Amino acid sequence: MRKNPQENAETHSRVTRRALLLGGAQLVFMGGLGLRMRQLQLEQADQFRLLAEENRINIRLIPPARGQIFDRNGVAIARNEPAYRITLVPEDAGDVDEVIARLASLIELDPGELEAAAAEMKRSPPFLPVTVADRISWEDLSRVAVNTPVLPGVTPEVGLSRFYPMRGDFAHVVGYVGPVSDYDLSKIENPDQLLRIPRFQIGKVGLEGKMEESLRGKAGTKRVEVNAVGRVMRELDRREGQQGDDVQLTIDQGLQSYTQARLGDESAAAIVMDCNTGDLLTVASAPTFDPNLFVEGISVAAYRELTDNDYRPLAAKTVQGTYPPGSTFKMITALAALEEGIAFPDHTVWCPGHLEVSNRRFHCWKRAGHGHVNLAQALRESCDVYFYELALEVGIDKISAMAARFGIGERFDLPMSGVAKGLNPTRDWKRDVRGADWVVGDTVNVSIGQGFVLTSPLQLAVMTARLATGRDVSPRLVKSINGVDTPQPPSKRLGINEAFLNEVRRGMYAVSNHRRGTAYGSRIIEDTNRLAGKTGTSQVRNITAAERARGVSRNEDLPWNRRDHALFVNFAPYDNPKYAVAVVVEHGGGGSKAAAPIARDITLQALHGGQPPLEAYPAKDRKRIEEQQERLQKLVPGRNLTRRDRA
Template sequence: MNRSPKDLDTSRRRIARRAVILGGLQLGGAGILGWRMRQMQVEQADAFRMLAEENRINMRLIAPPRGLIFDRNGIPLAENAQNYRIVIVREDAGDVDEAIEKLKKLIEIDPMDLERAHRELARRSPFVPVTLTDQRSWEDVALIAVNAPALPGITPDVGLTRNYPLAEDYAHIVGYVGPVSDYDLSRMDDDDPLLQIPKFQIGKTGVEQKYERRLRGKAGARQIEVNAAGRVMRELGRDDGVPGDSIQLTVESRLQNFVEARLGLNESASAVVMDPRNGDLLAVGNAPSFDPNRFVRGISVDGYQELTGNRYRPLGNKAVQGAYPPGSTFKMMVSLAALDAGLLKPEDRFYCGGHTQLGNRRFHCWKRGGHGWVDLEKSLEQSCDVYYYELAQRVGIDRIAATARRFGIGQQMDLPMSAVTAGVMPDRDWIRERYDQSWRVGDSLNAAIGQGYVLASPLQLAVMTSRIATGTRIEPRLVKMVGGVEQAPRGLEPLGFDENHLRVIRDGMHAVSNSARGTAYRSRIDADGRIMAGKTGTSQVRSVVVNNQDVPWEERDHALFVGYAPYDAPSVAVSVVVEHGGGGSSTAAPVARDILLYALYGTLPPLDSYPPEQRGDIETLQSSLTLRQDFRPGNRLSRA
């Protein structure tokens, strides 16, 4: 069909318009694209260059050396030791199982380590090194290096790991480190990126835990070049970060070692040794103890169950966590409360016929035949219970509690150790809030001899003894320096008690150890200038009085002793608790005497500091103690 010239002209004009529009759109698109290319290549070139560099260069954290821990004389208690380990890279090893079998022919490897390594190999990229075994000797490392051609993908490596050279001696004080866990992260308000490093070690208990941030230091970083697969090609730069602060404690290692050894002759015991002049804790002993090095890499299930299943509780820090009825060591508090309230004079006497009658109940004295007429000094010397039953009825529990708290009973001490207990110092308000009942006179009589609701730790008893000895509000101090900065003693101000009253109490404690009728006379110190003052205590764990030899161990009485020396110029105070040890005079007092003498002499005390009739037995005892002879790291124990 032929189209008219007019139709053809109209069609040509329409096509031309469309071509112009389409060309304009194409030109506009090309212009925008050119403008965007210019913007990216010229104006934004630096930004995109940086993004490309970040894809090529990674930053990786470097864990800094952990701060060291020393005793008061600079002996290392926690150090960073070289850790020789054997690692494997899966892509270089080829057949991993075959490579490991070759390795096992050269060195012995714990099957649990291999099991752990196989799990890591399955999770990690093939080019990431995985530890097969660590804590190896230099001989093992040399053996692997010599046989390197036959061990593809397996190489020796070296790093740092925590080591506790004095092991059991400081397990409960220094504590230990372990790999950070999800549980640790959930309870820590800490955004330190170091905590995200796999198997990064943090303090779990003791000083290691309480000073974690100071000991940890600041993270370093290294700049590494990686390829598209993420494999490290080379290191471009390094900043090693800031090492953690070192910490110096107040404890003295030779004394600490002696305390641990001496307590170890008992089944379960604890002791605290303190300088009453400035509050320095010189030793904090627990028996039995454990080796904290077992926890550094992660203790086995069997090993942990062995410790937790031990009825003597080696993991527990009994010296600060344990809360025991203080028994007769509490009688000084009752006496001071009566003196301070003006309800007692030192010469006042009460008659002890062997018991006190309260209603239809008898409260017995430990001496069933009674002590006769007793004044304050004699009541302490012979530990007469009836005297304190009478005082309790005069003074009342509220005054007794107020006095005891001023001496540290029922008060939580501010120390960097785990689970420090506050104990219990009850009064009328306490029993109303705790049990919704009223305080009874019988409760006061029980409290007056350190039984009933009253509970105290060996630490609190040592603080109490130090405050009696000096009349100051001294606070215990465990950390001497942090990062080279001295930590000042606390509580050097007067306690606020009449010095004459304190002197009467000290005279009574002197009689306990030095009067022929004193309960600790057999444990006296027979050396001029080192005379001991103290107080025995026996706390019942059963309501019925029985012969300790006739019941199982866990039902026997606890044995306690508190004391200080020298009597006329106190420089050392001690508290000892022997769990289920029987009598304080027969079990705890001899231990405390030996500890005080060692602290005063700075070495095994000479035999002539003991009563003549005991020197043969003491010589035998001293020879049986396993003591360190050299405190350089890594030295073995040897007989004294």
């Protein structure tokens, strides 16, 4: 059937439009393809030539700057310092031995580091840099830098490394960093890729370890182009990381340094706590160690010297050490008896020097006895029999409950390693742990801080602060993070009758201010700064009958590690408590002799914000104190050195 002319025209028109559309689409496609080919062949020729040689893009991490740590006044106690090193790329050096010889003519090279570098060159690709000199001085780095034209393959590099300017003064609080080990990685379920960077430092112990993630910061990244064998061809772009958080502690550097110097070579611990806020102004353990030794990895010999020391310099005795509190616990027994209506101010007990309980004789420290004593006299002269009698009536349940209210047996949440819980013993505890029933002799022992009860110096400081204020004040170590104060819940009343607390406080005041007080020799004579305290002596072991037969009758006759621990706790000023102090001297003997003088001196430093006037001390002691102050002042400034000063 033939189409009419009009139909033929319409058909032709439709075919023409389709052809034009198809042709236009083909033209656009071919044009875009041509432009893309031009871009690939001309503008991106170099990039794709590298890709043709099996190049690839790598994303590499940039270590962030670690957060710094400051004391309450802004003094740096852990900071980052430039660490200078020299690296060498073997394939760029050519004759490695000759280049190293030239380098050795400019700076002193350590044979051990060169030996390690040679071993690393043998097992690493020749294009990877190897460290041949680490932690060099700025002068040495500059000398190498100006001579790089004649040192092919040698590159001076600058990084950051941790440094502790106060050396051992904060070692047990702040801890230290060190290179990441396989053991460190094994403890982390999904380790941050930062930790796999060679020579990367992480917190090992103390606050550095406990706040590692916060202090570490966030890694930056850089995109680099590497070829098939891993050689870096160029850096494409970089994104800097986020610095770690800066942490400010509640500790006062001046008081901390003084306390460390005052403790000296004793195996001891001291805590100073703000009675009202709970801020820890001093957390000192002695002897101490230099944490800078651990930053790059301590030698086996140096580490063994620390671990073999009987005085345990690596232990943070303030929070890790637990000791029988001795007579410093008597305030707890007294309050339990007062609250139960068993004791009252005029209540007296006859002390003949011992008490018979269940066919066993429990001695008072004063074998001749104290005669008739009331509560204030019993605390003042530390009569044991008085508290034996109270304990027999009040019982262990009430004593344990009172101890818990004062922080005994509580593990406080502080960012330090191994914070101990101590032991506030109960009937259930003995049954569950020892598999035996509680007996009356256990109660008698606990009443004077012996037997099963164990406390840390931190717990003793908390106990003392609560005695001074009647509030459940808790310790705080971190003051702020990045300038933002850390929250501290307001303290609440302990719910103890203020009259009962005043009776105990009066007894503690007499300990240091009455001529018959056990710490009268360590009193403060400034009327506005009088302290109230309590001595304690915790027995490590009994002197056996055989030893007595050999003439061993005194604590001083025993070997050092078998002598009693010396303790002292106090708060001051008595009328307006500001600071609570706890001191423990391991195997120091009597608390009045070994611990009380240290606590008194530290308390005065805290009250005066530095060296106190000699008039604060008894006249007979001033010459000795003046000589002591001069000696300690020579020690304290020397603790604030830079690494280059020490070098």
